[in-house]
């Protein structure tokens with residue numbers, strides 16, 4: 188963060204779940220995870236299956252890359268979400284789900300899930316606007332850049348860039 192940027196102070200000490208497929212984790216995801224911790228105190232990063240996407244990295248690899256990228260940040264745990272996200276949130280006692288929004292298309296996609304998760308488990312979803320620096324970064328774009336030999340080091344942590352190189356080639 189640059190100097191002069193206001194840092195959110197947590198309203199209380201509680202637990203947020205930041206879910207996603209994280210295929211792979213980007214600096215945009217990492218920013219949302221750290222901001223969720225600033226607001227709620229504690230975060231579980233929930234790695235789930237997205238039925239609409241066939242992942243490049245298997246579940247274990249996605250968990251390993253999250254651990255490498257977040258490098259033992261305090262009060263952040265990384266767990267697999269085996270089934271319904273709403274059920275997972277109920278089991279861990281989450282106060283809220285936190286998701287980043289890059290724009291209207293993300294909201295169109297996220298809003299129905301937020302409504303259904305609240306109906307299923309009473310869990311609220313809090314949306315954080317993507318930081319200006321990461322508003323255009325997605326796992327899909329990063330994979331496409333890597334697949335075509337581009338440099339992804341601006342968008343993902345070094346271990347993730349290395350894993351993309353190993354999986355897809357490129358620089």
Ligand code: PNS
Pocket residue numbers: 206207208209235236237238240268270271272273299300301303304
């Ligand atoms: O990073 P993504 O792919 O946008 O994340 C979507 C994800 C994985 C959070 C969503 O597909 C999900 O919650 N999957 C778990 C299964 C589930 O609960 N489905 C019903 C959602 S209302």
